[in-house]
Amino acid sequence: xxxxxxxxxxxxxxxxxxxxxxxxxxxxxxxxxxxxxxxxxxxxxxxxxxxxxxxxxxxxxxxxxxxxxxxxxxxxxxxxxxxxxxxxxxxxxxxxxxxxxxxxxxxxxxxxxxxxxxxxxxxxxxxxxxxxxxxxxxxxxxxxxxxxxxxxxxxxxxxxxxxxxxxxxxxxxxxxxxxxxxxxxxxxxxxxxxxxxxxxxxxxxxxxxxxxxxxxxxxxxxxxxxxxxxxxxxxxxxxxxxxxxxxxxxxxxxxxxxxxxxxxxxxxxxxxxxxxxxxxxxxxxxxxxxxxxxxxxxxxxxxxxxxxxxxxxxxxxxxxxxxxxxxxxxxxxxxxxxxxxxxxxxxxxxxxxxxxxxxxxxxxxxxxxxxxxxxxxxxxxxxxxxxxxxxxxxxxxxxxxxxxxxxxxxxxxxxxxxxxxxxxxxxxxxxxxxxxxxxxxxxxxxxxxxxxxxxxxxxxxxxxxxxxxxxxxxxxxxxxxxxxxxxxxxxxxxxxxxxxxxxxxxxxxxxxxxxxxxxxxxxxxxxxxxxxxxxxxxxxxxxxxxxx
Amino acid sequence: xxxxxxxxxxxxxxxxxxxxxxxxxxxxxxxxxxxxxxxxxxxxxxxxxxxxxxxxxxxxxxxxxxxxxxxxxxxxxxxxxxxxxxxxxxxxxxxxxxxxxxxxxxxxxxxxxxxxxxxxxxxxxxxxxxxxxxxxxxxxxxxxxxxxxxxxxxxxxxxxxxxxxxxxxxxxxxxxxxxxxxxxxxxxxxxxxxxxxxxxxxxxxxxxxxxxxxxxxxxxxxxxxxxxxxxxxxxxxxxxxxxxxxxxxxxxxxxxxxxxxxxxxxxxxxxxxxxxxxxxxxxxxxxx
Numbered sequence: 001x002x003x004x005x006x007x008x009x010x011x012x013x014x015x016x017x018x019x020x021x022x023x024x025x026x027x028x029x030x031x032x033x034x035x036x037x038x039x040x041x042x043x044x045x046x047x048x049x050x051x052x053x054x055x056x057x058x059x060x061x062x063x064x065x066x067x068x069x070x071x072x073x074x075x076x077x078x079x080x081x082x083x084x085x086x087x088x089x090x091x092x093x094x095x096x097x098x099x100x101x102x103x104x105x106x107x108x109x110x111x112x113x114x115x116x117x118x119x120x121x122x123x124x125x126x127x128x129x130x131x132x133x134x135x136x137x138x139x140x141x142x143x144x145x146x147x148x149x150x151x152x153x154x155x156x157x158x159x160x161x162x163x164x165x166x167x168x169x170x171x172x173x174x175x176x177x178x179x180x181x182x183x184x185x186x187x188x189x190x191x192x193x194x195x196x197x198x199x200x201x202x203x204x205x206x207x208x209x210x211x212x213x214x215x216x217x218x219x220x221x222x223x224x225x226x227x228x229x230x231x232x233x234x235x236x237x238x239x240x241x242x243x244x245x246x247x248x249x250x251x252x253x254x255x256x257x258x259x260x261x262x263x264x265x266x267x268x269x270x271x272x273x274x275x276x277x278x279x280x281x282x283x284x285x286x287x288x289x290x291x292x293x294x295x296x297x298x299x300x301x302x303x304x305x306x307x308x309x310x311x312x313x314x315x316x317x318x319x320x321x322x323x324x325x326x327x328x329x330x331x332x333x334x335x336x337x338x339x340x341x342x343x344x345x346x347x348x349x350x351x352x353x354x355x356x357x358x359x360x361x362x363x364x365x366x367x368x369x370x371x372x373x374x375x376x377x378x379x380x381x382x383x384x385x386x387x388x389x390x391x392x393x394x395x396x397x398x399x400x401x402x403x404x405x406x407x408x409x410x411x412x413x414x415x416x417x418x419x420x421x422x423x424x425x426x427x428x429x430x431x432x433x434x435x436x437x438x439x440x441x442x443x444x445x446x447x448x449x450x451x452x453x454x455x456x457x458x459x460x461x462x463x464x465x466x467x468x469x470x471x472x473x474x475x476x477x478x479x480x481x482x483x484x485x486x487x488x489x490x491x492x493x494x495x496x497x498x499x500x501x502x503x504x505x506x507x508x509x510x511x512x513x514x515x516x517x518x519x520x521x522x523x524x525x526x527x528x529x530x531x532x533x534x535x536x537x538x539x540x541x542x543x544x545x546x547x548x
Numbered sequence: 549x550x551x552x553x554x555x556x557x558x559x560x561x562x563x564x565x566x567x568x569x570x571x572x573x574x575x576x577x578x579x580x581x582x583x584x585x586x587x588x589x590x591x592x593x594x595x596x597x598x599x600x601x602x603x604x605x606x607x608x609x610x611x612x613x614x615x616x617x618x619x620x621x622x623x624x625x626x627x628x629x630x631x632x633x634x635x636x637x638x639x640x641x642x643x644x645x646x647x648x649x650x651x652x653x654x655x656x657x658x659x660x661x662x663x664x665x666x667x668x669x670x671x672x673x674x675x676x677x678x679x680x681x682x683x684x685x686x687x688x689x690x691x692x693x694x695x696x697x698x699x700x701x702x703x704x705x706x707x708x709x710x711x712x713x714x715x716x717x718x719x720x721x722x723x724x725x726x727x728x729x730x731x732x733x734x735x736x737x738x739x740x741x742x743x744x745x746x747x748x749x750x751x752x753x754x755x756x757x758x759x760x761x762x763x764x765x766x767x768x769x770x771x772x773x774x775x776x777x778x779x780x781x782x783x784x785x786x787x788x789x790x791x792x793x794x795x796x797x798x799x800x801x802x803x804x805x806x807x808x809x810x811x812x813x814x815x816x817x818x819x820x821x822x823x824x825x826x827x828x829x830x831x832x833x834x835x836x
Contacts, residue, residue, distance in 0.1 A: 240684025379611025
């Protein structure tokens with residue numbers, strides 16, 4: 001094949017045997033070591049927790065529509081805590097890496113599985129255990145600390161803080177083991193010809209993410225253990241009444257939690273690179289720069305945690321250094337956006353559903369990135385810190401960025417995972433609702449922050465009411481958008497058209513095998529002879545066979 | 549701030565404009581092949597943002613330094629943050645207030661702050677300054693009241709149930725009005741009838757944040773109809789709410805905690821005169 005295939009021309013049919021029907025029964029899933037099945041189980045889990053976290057968010061917005069009308073202040077504080085903990089630890093950290101990453105890392109690499117398949121299953125069960133602990137602790141124990149567990153409040157509140165932080169501790173191990181597995185896989189299981197610079201950008205992003213997971217997560221684990229030890233045994237580490245230092249907790253916490261935001265966003269960068277390359281029908285502009293900027297972000301991201309603490313009482317000198325370093329995360333991030341934009345130039349752009357998500361990602365993430373500048377700058381941060389401006393910035397990056405990329409990636413790879421196409425019209429209606437709803441909900445919050453609305457407030461001064469009401473109504477439109485997306489996917493499973501091996505005209509290796517792939521991914525070990533987005537070497541649509 | 553916003557808006561319009569234009573231009577079928585990279589262009593779009601962010605940093609640093617350093621002639625006011633109210637003490641004048649700060653116009657004010665429980669944060673939005681308030685440490689924040697008026701301050705570090713209600717006002721008044729206010733507040737009130745004095749204190753000491761007077765339980769028990777009746781305590785015993793019990797609950801709130809409530813009330817030992825205590829007792833008696 002010398003020309004890039006667009007869409008398979010022959011009428012597709014499902015392959016006779018694939019990973020979904022290779023073995024049957026509950027045990028074949030519960031004890032599977034197939035990275036694809038584990039990826040699907042993660043997918044179902046993270047989407048479930050996204051639903052839970054989303055419903056909690058709707059309740060938070062409902063309360064803010066008419067404060068005191070529905071919930072008491074205590075309940076409100078528990079609601080935003082649960083929303084934060086569920087979304088951060090149960091959804092967004094594992095979201096892309098554990099679900100799409102698990103499924104597509106070996107496929108894009110051209111490997112049969114990850115390096116340690118049993119460890120991969122163990123990670124999943126550790127995740128399930130941690131998730132159950134977190135849910136039980138929060139529902140029964142009514143934790144009200146916010147997802148950040150700041151001391152000494154978290155040491156004094158009369159709620160189930162210990163079990164919740166232990167849940168986060170357990171979840172951390174799942175994250176560490178997955179990261180470890182991914183790194184070893186990329187080092188050891190590359191097929192002939194798959195050099196580092198022939199790896200798709202999604203894999204580079206997963207590599208950078210895994211490094212952060214391995215290096216940063218243990219620090220969170222230790223911190224949370226110290227917190228538990230202090231609560232259980234009265235060891236004075238963070239509580240000044242026992243001779244501890246409460247700000248030390250913030251340093252430890254953000255030493256993990258700042259790099260953790262890159263665990264969330266960097267995989268999204270990877271997804272967006274794939275989408276833009278495929279649907280622009282060309283190579284990613286400046287491939288090496290985009291690949292290495294993920295690594296640069298991962299490294300610089302370790303040295304900026306103090307920017308969460310400019311007014312915490314840390315020294316002015318520390319604040320200054322952290323502010324200066326923070327601006328240098330902006331550079332590789334800006335460069336990525338420029339490169340994606342340049343990839344569109346002289347492309348042959350296909351406005352399919354996943355691409356629409358990628359474009360929305362670009363618009364929203366750019367707002368998220370630029371609104372980080374006033375937060376990185378010391379003088380303006382002092383005014384904006386702990387206001388709705390921060391809430392809006394964070395959600396533009398995490399929701400407007402990561403979640404939109406995740407949904408775009410899910411639509412992109414859905415035919416490969418399930419063997420079914422979906423109704424693109426319906427999917428696009430969902431995307432439009434999500435776009436309108438998201439911006440109505442969160443752009444309003446920038447304005448609230450500017451006007452002086454503090455965050456984590458159960459009730460507010462009357463002048464903020466109009467904007468709060470607008471934001472709450474926006475959240476309903478956003479929720480409706482997700483409902484339409486859910487309907488699209490369910491409908492696809494029930495009666496979607498059979499997907500060909502390469503429905504979008506992708507050039508990376510996962511499109512060289514059938515949809516859904518066979519249990520061992522490729523019938524012959526692929527041999528790689530060109531870069532990931534080289535359209536003259538794109539995989540053919542021959543089901544079940546690897547490109548030569 | 550405007551500089552950053554204008555710059556951000558410019559870049560957003562530029563990037564969005566290009567994305568929209570390229571998407572429109574190249575989504576109708578294009579056979580040309582775009583460049584895989586362009587080194588001069590890439591260096592340009594790396595170097596220019598680098599210069600810009602260093603400029604933003606330098607400007608932010610300058611502002612931050614002026615926000616951190618109070619002028620030498622600033623008036624010091626001591627601040628205690630506690631769940632969920634702010635206490636202020638004017639050292640030169642012997643005046644204490646709760647949730648209300650009265651300052652003369654034109655004179656820089658430095659707040660010397662500590663917390664008696666968890667971390668709080670003093671935010672003065674109109675003066676663009678903010679600083680966390682920590683237990684076991686002293687932090688400061690300053691502002692210059694340029695114009696007369698009433699401005700808000702808030703707690704902006706989440707501190708539990710009534711975090712949202714831990715707020716108050718800065719009243720900026722003329723220096724004559726400030727002197728008069730100091731005169732009025734620095735001497736002991738010996739004329740207001742006791743129940744009225746108690747009602748005033750109930751507001752100014754922010755007792756109402758936790759204790760309602762209409763029977764609805766809040767952070768603490770409602771004080772309606774409590775006096776003279778038996779109260780069930782957390783340790784299983786009960787006590788009749790008489791003058792001595794009310795007095796003890798104000799000065800040593802942890803001694804006899806009402807059943808169903810957490811022992812979170814701060815002590816008011818040393819903050820109330822004998823007459824003021826009697827005023828509060830009389831006021832609570834009157835809540836039938």
